[in-house]
Amino acid sequence: MRDKKLNKTFKNNLITYLIVIISYALVQAMILSGNLSSLMQGLLVPICTYVIMALALNLVVGVLGELSLGHAGFMCVGAFSSAFFSKLTLEAIPNAGLRFFLALLIGAVCAAIFGIIIGIPVLRLKGDYLAIVTLAFGEIIKNFINVMYVGKDSNGFHFSIKDVASLNMEDDGLVIINGAQGITGTPTDSNFTIGVLLILFTLFVVLNLTNSRTGRAIMSIRDNRIAAESVGINITKYKLMAFAISAGLAGIGGVLYAHNLSTLTALPKNFGYNMSIMFLVFVVLGGIGNMRGSIIAAVVLTLLPELLRGLSDYRMLIYAVVLIAMMIFTSAPSMIEYREKIMAKFGKNKVSKEAE
Amino acid sequence: MGFISYLIDGISLGSVYALIALGYTMVYGIAKMLNFAHGDVIMIGGYTVYTIVSTMGLSPWLGMAASVVVCTVLGVAVEKIAYKPLRMASPLAVLITAIGVSYFLQNMGLLIFTASPKAFTSVVSISNIKLADGALNISGVTLVTIITCIIIMIALMFFIKKTKAGRAMVAVSEDKGAALLMGIDVNSTISLTFAIGSGLAAVAGFLLCSAYPTLTPYTGAMPGIKAFVAAVFGGIGSIPGAFIGGILLGIIEILSKAYISSQLSDAIVFLVLILVLLIKPTGILGKEIHEKV
Numbered sequence: 001m002r003d004k005k006l007n008k009t010f011k012n013n014l015i016t017y018l019i020v021i022i023s024y025a026l027v028q029a030m031i032l033s034g035n036l037s038s039l040m041q042g043l044l045v046p047i048c049t050y051v052i053m054a055l056a057l058n059l060v061v062g063v064l065g066e067l068s069l070g071h072a073g074f075m076c077v078g079a080f081s082s083a084f085f086s087k088l089t090l091e092a093i094p095n096a097g098l099r100f101f102l103a104l105l106i107g108a109v110c111a112a113i114f115g116i117i118i119g120i121p122v123l124r125l126k127g128d129y130l131a132i133v134t135l136a137f138g139e140i141i142k143n144f145i146n147v148m149y150v151g152k153d154s155n156g157f158h159f160s161i162k163d164v165a166s167l168n169m170e171d172d173g174l175v176i177i178n179g180a181q182g183i184t185g186t187p188t189d190s191n192f193t194i195g196v197l198l199i200l201f202t203l204f205v206v207l208n209l210t211n212s213r214t215g216r217a218i219m220s221i222r223d224n225r226i227a228a229e230s231v232g233i234n235i236t237k238y239k240l241m242a243f244a245i246s247a248g249l250a251g252i253g254g255v256l257y258a259h260n261l262s263t264l265t266a267l268p269k270n271f272g273y274n275m276s277i278m279f280l281v282f283v284v285l286g287g288i289g290n291m292r293g294s295i296i297a298a299v300v301l302t303l304l305p306e307l308l309r310g311l312s313d314y315r316m317l318i319y320a321v322v323l324i325a326m327m328i329f330t331s332a333p334s335m336i337e338y339r340e341k342i343m344a345k346f347g348k349n350k351v352s353k354e355a356e
Numbered sequence: 357m358g359f360i361s362y363l364i365d366g367i368s369l370g371s372v373y374a375l376i377a378l379g380y381t382m383v384y385g386i387a388k389m390l391n392f393a394h395g396d397v398i399m400i401g402g403y404t405v406y407t408i409v410s411t412m413g414l415s416p417w418l419g420m421a422a423s424v425v426v427c428t429v430l431g432v433a434v435e436k437i438a439y440k441p442l443r444m445a446s447p448l449a450v451l452i453t454a455i456g457v458s459y460f461l462q463n464m465g466l467l468i469f470t471a472s473p474k475a476f477t478s479v480v481s482i483s484n485i486k487l488a489d490g491a492l493n494i495s496g497v498t499l500v501t502i503i504t505c506i507i508i509m510i511a512l513m514f515f516i517k518k519t520k521a522g523r524a525m526v527a528v529s530e531d532k533g534a535a536l537l538m539g540i541d542v543n544s545t546i547s548l549t550f551a552i553g554s555g556l557a558a559v560a561g562f563l564l565c566s567a568y569p570t571l572t573p574y575t576g577a578m579p580g581i582k583a584f585v586a587a588v589f590g591g592i593g594s595i596p597g598a599f600i601g602g603i604l605l606g607i608i609e610i611l612s613k614a615y616i617s618s619q620l621s622d623a624i625v626f627l628v629l630i631l632v633l634l635i636k637p638t639g640i641l642g643k644e645i646h647e648k649v
Binding site: 061065066067069121124125128129131132133135136137139140143144146147161273277280284288313314316317319320321322323324327328330331332333334335 | 389390438441442444445446447448449450451452453455456457459460462463464466467577581584585588617619620622623626627629630633634637
């Protein structure tokens with residue numbers, strides 16, 4: 001029985017990996033045969049970023065069962081720390097692949113460290129408070145980056161939160177982070193293939209974590225915190241672990257995002273609270289806790305407004321309606337009852353299955 | 357004198373936060389949910405006044421009355437459509453729905469009124485008051501905001517302590533089940549709470565827009581979140597707490613804008629929230645809530 005069940009999750013996971021790989025092959029074939037417009041090609045890397053972000057957020061929302069509204073902030077940390085590194089080592093490390101790999105490590109580690117720093121105070125809280133505090137942290141990160149000026153000259157690094165002039169640099173100084181103007185001249189090292197590899201990596205981390213002893217401990221906290229504590233599960237440790245891993249993965253998303261653009265700025269439109277909500281929409285529409293769903297939702301919801309140009313004005317409105325309708329449909333007690341009735345009518349023994 | 361005028365500005369902004377925080381705190385006390393859309397009700401209120409006064413050219417009094425009516429109806433409608441079906445659902449589902457409603461209102465505003473900022477004509481026509489030989493200049497809006505907030509505060513305390521509907525609200529927030537057994541209509545009490553909260557948000561809306569006269573679909577979002585910070589600061593569920601939290605937060609924001617950095621003032625306000633939650637999660641006047649197993 002146990003083997004059969006393991007086999008089933010393994011098969012399910014395999015299907016998810018295969019979906020990603022097959023779609024990658026299809027897109028590559030379309031690019032080679034010239035069937036993909038340049039507009040669509042420009043969307044490929046952002047889609048990969050969004051998929052990674054949706055997977056990372058799903059780890060917190062679906063597996064840990066807490067709502068984070070600050071994932072754009074972790075993405076921002078990953079993006080800026082890695083872009084900072086890449087710009088600094090543009091000449092020192094000529095090999096783009098190696099440079100990107102190191103940038104990836106730095107972005108992920110920085111974001112994970114932020115996840116731990118933020119997680120320690122935040123994870124003591126629950127529910128609404130946790131959500132609003134993660135939102136606050138996301139905004140704080142964005143605000144700080146917007147007033148940060150960092151430069152480097154022959155004397156080393158200079159740091160200021162006022163303006164470029166107060167960096168007091170020598171003539172050979174190079175401004176790396178220019179306040180609200182952000183970082184310009186990041187090498188565009190990422191591409192679609194790297195994006196898909198990173199999606200596979202993220203998927204691997206999330207799926208393996210969920211199916212491990214650790215993952216089951218995390219899910220037991222989600223389902224009943226007090227019961228989990230009473231059987232000796234260290235709540236803080238596992239919560240923090242899930243949160244830090246999720247933040248690190250969000251950092252990877254940020255690295256991918258930063259290395260796709262030559263100019264990186266921390267605007268509300270790319271790292272603000274609205275972005276965090278967009279990731280949440282992907283997670284909710286794909287099914288909370290369902291990784292395959294998150295991938296599909298992120299791809300479809302990014303492509304749909306582009307394919308139906310007339311809809312793009314209504315995109316955000318549709319997102320909002322999707323959020324409300326999905327929540328009422330899946331969580332309202334009256335709707336659950338109604339659904340079970342329909343299921344019973346069609347002879348599917350869904351009700352008895354859930355009662356198991 | 358600079359410090360005193362900053363302090364007065366802070367109290368004025370804080371009064372607006374206090375009015376919004378009252379709505380948060382009452383809804384949180386009764387429905388045990390964070391009504392994320394509360395801040396966006398302010399924006400709708402602002403646009404209602406704008407449409408009636410600036411576009412149609414009618415009297416500001418009519419605009420204010422219409423704004424209160426529109427917001428009250430909107431608040432009750434949101435509660436009935438989006439929140440009521442989820443009353444027994446998990447807190448995560450309710451929170452995501454509330455975010456959805458907030459997002460919905462913002463994007464409706466964006467579609468109807470476009471993203472370009474509208475210049476809001478102040479509904480307050482009281483001239484500035486000069487004190488101490490002109491060294492201290494208090495604007496009419498500031499004065500009206502502070503006085504309105506205090507009047508509403510006292511009226512609300514009176515309503516909750518002395519009237520039947522007010523005491524029903526306290527009962528529902530203490531224990532929904534027991535309130536039901538005592539013959540209180542829980543559903544209409546919750547609707548009433550949403551109505552009062554949204555009405556206050558409308559008042560906060562036109563006071564806020566009179567003091568900071570640009571109106572965009574995102575006008576309400578930040579003050580809404582900050583007012584929630586104020587409600588947590590003062591102790592969520594407590595009405596005097598919302599008032600004290602709002603005033604303190606307004607002062608902190610204006611002083612940090614003046615003396616530290618205008619770009620970092622939001623960050624400082626949020627830092628206050630985090631510190632409060634770490635040191636005293638129940639806020640200044642909040643009650644300790646024990647978790648039942």
